[in-house]
Amino acid sequence: MDILIFEAIFRLHYNDLCNYALRYIQNKDVAEDIVQNFFITIWEKDIKLTEENILPYAYTAIRNGCINYYKSELIRENFLNEALEELEFQNEEEEPFLYKKEVRLAVNKLPEKCRKVFLLKCIHDLKYKEIAEIMGISVNTVKYHLGEAFRMMREELKDLL
The missing domain is CATH 1.10.8 (Helicase, Ruva Protein; domain 3)
Structure with a gap:
């Protein structure tokens, strides 16, 4: 060229x-x-x-x-920590977030794949197809893991509502 x-x-x-x-x-x-x-x-x-x-x-x-x-x-070990720190930072910029400790604990309790899908969707705002490509899974599997993550998070955080 x-x-x-x-x-x-x-x-x-x-x-x-x-x-x-x-x-x-x-x-x-x-x-x-x-x-x-x-x-x-x-x-x-x-x-x-x-x-x-x-x-x-x-x-x-x-x-x-x-x-x-x-x-x-x-692959990096601190991916989860960085994403959670970003969540914490975003909430501090907008308004004080009262339950950040509880949310962090609930996210940490998620199974690894559910947690990664949840963070890619909720923190990085990626589309299902993009998450599927990144993780090497199908779009339906992404939907399943995200549904499970939300179900587990709702259950874990039900006392806060």
């Missing part, structure tokens, strides 16, 4: 692709890394892209990069 064409494509689409990645990843630095990795890949592999076909290819690659990021996050 010609350096001038590559540079023009980069300048024209970089910000839009970062904003697209931010829809999936609520961390600006990570979103920018994913977009930069996309551009590095197309440069290194000398992928022939034109103005007409760059966006469909880019959106798919960026979305897959975001999904891969979440897959790697699931």
